[in-house]
Amino acid sequence: MTLTVRSHREAAALKDGLLLIDGRWRPAESGATWTHHHPATAEAIGEFPVAGAADVDAAVRAARRAFDEGTWPHVRAGERVRVLRAVADLLRDNADELRGLQALDNGVPLSFGGVYAGSVDVAADTFEHHAGWVDKAGGETLPPYQGGDHLAMTLREPVGVVAAVLPWNAPFLLFAQKLAPALAAGCTVVLKPSEYASFSVLRMVELLQEAGIPDGVVNVVTGPGDPTGEALITHAQVDKVSFTGSRDVGRRIVRASADTMKRVSLELGGKSPAVVFPDSDVALAGMTTMGMVTLGLSGQACVAHSRALVHRDVYDEFLGAAQMIADSVTYGDPFDASVQSSPLINARQLERVLGYISAGTDQGARLVTGGNRPDGELAAGNFVRPALFADVDNxxxxxxxxxxxxxxxxxxxSDEDEAVRLANDTEYGLGAGLYTNDARRAFRMAKRLRAGTVGINGFQVEPHLPFGGYKQSGLGREGGRSSFEAYTELKTVLLPLSDEVI
Structure with a gap:
């Protein structure tokens, strides 16, 4: 029997995608389309346009007009708050539909919808949180440094036209993390979803329209990095690029931004450590860490703790707990409630992961379990069983x-100093986990780790907390006040109150 998701596509009445430019849904000028194949079955799921340079230019110019001549950047705070809260309500009301579309997009199982960071709830909460910043975009009034009778003040203003480029693995979270603060600040947006997760994003944009976003404020161009993404990140009328994805593309964006001094926010992945001490619940640490790289997204998450640094005294106990999780993960139809994890997103990524597994054994690591492809009804999908490596050299x-x-x-x-050295011995610095019941050790270690987020005996994404990385894990933060301010410019205003010369 061959696995199929075709009946779920028909039940969802999935329509082929379109571009959204200045409030109008339309095909690409060239007529070019991308056919999306489901990663679990290789079946053709649907088509959407490939936006070329002309389409991207039209979308950016629409966003430019909406920013320079439209009402959104200047509308009263209460109206922006109303719209963003309406978006949050609509996301919650349509959560089941959106989870189904995501399962058709990237194969993430419906069961993962109960995990907050992968749910529609986190997107709704993120819009709701940033609605609260709309009427708090204040500056400061400062006393004159040199004395005299004048006011010195600062104002926060929206940065302008934003190019928001999304990955495929977390469309709900990343859609909200980019659009909510940008819209709250008064920016206009050209959004490019991943070609591997467009249908759920297009539906969320329809909900934005339903909530009352004016025409031109949010525009959508679909297609792969070449030509669509390249045309967007290099467009001269884009003021800021917000991107989550690979380090190579992030470097390209930084180079492209130099021509017009675009502002950039980049989240570029990680090689995050989980550091496990003997005084922790070692079994829980093993199950949690292995779960982060197997359940839900099958390890396709930027902040997954893919390195476990384990004290020698509890090494075997940790391996036993991790293997139990690895050997119990279930795959298959993402609409089946018993399925716990997803396929890899495409055949290229499957071959890449298998190549790393081969390299691990070739370099002397011990493969405890997994690393092979399942057969039978799963053979057509991009599945690989979780690989657990022991005796790994850093x-x-x-x-x-x-x-x-x-x-x-x-x-x-063997000790804290070695754990810190190993944890920080990486080009990345996105996240880290600490497992210990010693509060002093936890804070001592958290201060020494070079990572943007450190979770102690657990890890979570919260809408009001900044998220981002050190070193080559990116630039800037998403979430909370820092995210909102990243979509603003800071202006200084001097106002004489007399005839003095400032």
Whole structure:
């Protein structure tokens, strides 16, 4: 029997996608389309336009007009608040439909919808949170430094036209993390979803329209990085690029931004460590860490703790708990409630992950379990069973490079200093986990780790907390006040109150 999701596509009445430019849904000027194949079955799911340079230019110019001549950047705060809260309500009201569209997009199972960071709830909460910043975009009034009778003040104003480029793995969270603060600040947006997760994003944009977003404020161009993404990040009338994805594309965006000094926010992945001490609940640490790289997204998450640094005294206990999770993960139809994890997003990523698994064994790591492809009804999909590696040296490729798949590398350590050295011995710095019941050790270690987010005995994404990385994990933060301010410019205003010369 061959696995199929075709009946779910028909039940959802999935329509082929269109571009949204200045409030009008339309095909690409060239007529070019992309056919999306489901990663679990290789079946053709639907088509959407490939926006070329002319389409992208039309979308950016629409956003430019909406910013320079439209009402959104200047509308009263209460109206922006009303719209953003309406978006949050509509997301919650349509959560079941959106989860189904995501399952048709990227194969993430419906069961993962109960995990907050992967749910529609986190998107709704993010819009609701940023609605609260709309009427708090204040500056400061400062006393004159040199004395005299004048006011010195600062104002926060929207940065302008934003190019928001989304990855495929977390469309709900990333859609909200980029659009909510941008819209709250008064910016206009050209949104490019991943070609591997467009249908759920297009539906969320329809909900934005239903909530009352004016024409031209949010525009959508679909298609791959070439030509669509390239035309967007290099467009001269884009003021800021917000991107989540690979480090190579992030570097390209930084280079492209130099020509017009675009502002950039980049989240570029990680090789995050989980550091496990003997005084922790070691079994829970093993199950949680292995779960982060296997359940739901099958390790295709930027902040997944794909390196486990485990004290030698509890090394075997950790491996046993991790193997139990690895061997129990279920795959299949993402609409089946018993399915716990997803396929890899495409055949290219499947081959990449299998290549890293081969490299791990070739370089001397011990493959405890997994790393093979399932057969039978799953053979047509991009599935690979979770790979657990022991006796890993931190210099190996599987310990240094972001694999973006269900692979956990377990490295032993002897004391805190060695754990810190190993944890920080990476080009990335997105996240880290600490497992200890010693509060002093937890804070001591958290201060020493070079990572943007450190979770102690657990890890969570929250709408009001900044999220981003050190080193090559990116630039800037998403979430909370820092995210809102990243979509603003700071202006200084001097106002004489007499005839003095400032």
């Amino acid at each position: 210099s190996m490729a599987i310990a240094q490079e972001e694999i973006f798949g269900p692979v956990l590398s377990v490295v032993p350590f």
